Amino acid sequence: MKRVLSIQDISCVGKCSLTVALPILSAAGLETAILPTAVLSTHTAFKEFTFRDLTDDIDGIADHWKREKLVFDGIATGYLGSFRQIEQVERIFSLFDHEGMLKFVDPAMGDWGKLYPGFTPDFARRMGELCGKADIIVPNLTEAAFMLGEEYRENGTEREIRDLLKRLCALGCPVSVLTGVSFEKGRYGVAAYDSRKDEFITYFSEHLPHTFHGTGDVFASACFAALMDGQSLAKSLEIAVEFTMESMRRTLAQKEYNWYGVDFEAAIPKFLKLLGKI
Numbered sequence: 001m002k003r004v005l006s007i008q009d010i011s012c013v014g015k016c017s018l019t020v021a022l023p024i025l026s027a028a029g030l031e032t033a034i035l036p037t038a039v040l041s042t043h044t045a046f047k048e049f050t051f052r053d054l055t056d057d058i059d060g061i062a063d064h065w066k067r068e069k070l071v072f073d074g075i076a077t078g079y080l081g082s083f084r085q086i087e088q089v090e091r092i093f094s095l096f097d098h099e100g101m102l103k104f105v106d107p108a109m110g111d112w113g114k115l116y117p118g119f120t121p122d123f124a125r126r127m128g129e130l131c132g133k134a135d136i137i138v139p140n141l142t143e144a145a146f147m148l149g150e151e152y153r154e155n156g157t158e159r160e161i162r163d164l165l166k167r168l169c170a171l172g173c174p175v176s177v178l179t180g181v182s183f184e185k186g187r188y189g190v191a192a193y194d195s196r197k198d199e200f201i202t203y204f205s206e207h208l209p210h211t212f213h214g215t216g217d218v219f220a221s222a223c224f225a226a227l228m229d230g231q232s233l234a235k236s237l238e239i240a241v242e243f244t245m246e247s248m249r250r251t252l253a254q255k256e257y258n259w260y261g262v263d264f265e266a267a268i269p270k271f272l273k274l275l276g277k278i
């Protein structure tokens with residue numbers, strides 16, 4: 001069984017970060033180790049939240065794993081709360097690096113042109129440096145703009161998105177993926193650039209008239225899971241988009257759906273079908 005590591009916070013209520021990544025990666029048949037960077041009562045879109053920073057525990061946990069000679073086939077990171085945590089992730093990347101280990105970075109920092117509470121443009125630039133050390137990154141248009149120090153634009157032409165993907169790869173990662181992209185009314189999805197093959201890939205699905213919290217985390221977890229399962233980049237993007245769409249449809253089908261996260265749990269059977277596991 002492949003062993004992967006997911007590094008991000010635990011938002012106890014909110015259906016994001018680790019409470020999304022762990023069930024999705026486990027469902028895909030991956031042994032999933034977790035490294036929680038903080039414990040919050042809820043994610044930060046709630047009016048209030050408690051926040052327990054776990055920065056001081058991170059190095060010790062990683063050092064113990066190294067002494068145990070644990071090997072990870074892939075490491076994925078999401079929401080990180082401080083400059084020091086970015087440094088710690090870089091240390092973990094080099095501590096556990098080996099030929100074939102996939103380093104997957106979701107620079108979860110913002111949406112709709114704004115950074116989440118507590119993040120600054122300087123932090124976003126630093127996150128851009130971490131992205132440079134990854135094999136694949138999956139920012140949305142907001143995160144991409146802040147990491148590159150560019151003005152946020154809600155969308156772009158195919159040519160503009162291609163150029164943006166190339167600037168993201170110029171941070172140092174061979175593959176960049178942009179989420180929340182649309183070239184045509186009613187079609188919404190992702191675009192990617194593989195600089196090693198000079199290959200541009202897109203995958204679009206229907207556009208639902210609603211935005212939800214946590215869909216970036218659902219997409220990132222499913223994409224990482226599919227790649228670790230050995231699927232191609234194009235297939236992994238398709239699986240992750242379709243699973244995210246199904247999660248949103250399942251949420252909207254509830255009469256009183258919750259506002260803070262999607263019902264990805266109900267879409268897990270579809271995810272396993274997309275992966276060809278059932």
Ligand code: PXL
Binds near residue numbers: 217
């Ligand atoms: O979904 C990204 C995310 C992860 N973790 C925390 C968050 C958010 C988004 O708001 O607040 C704590």
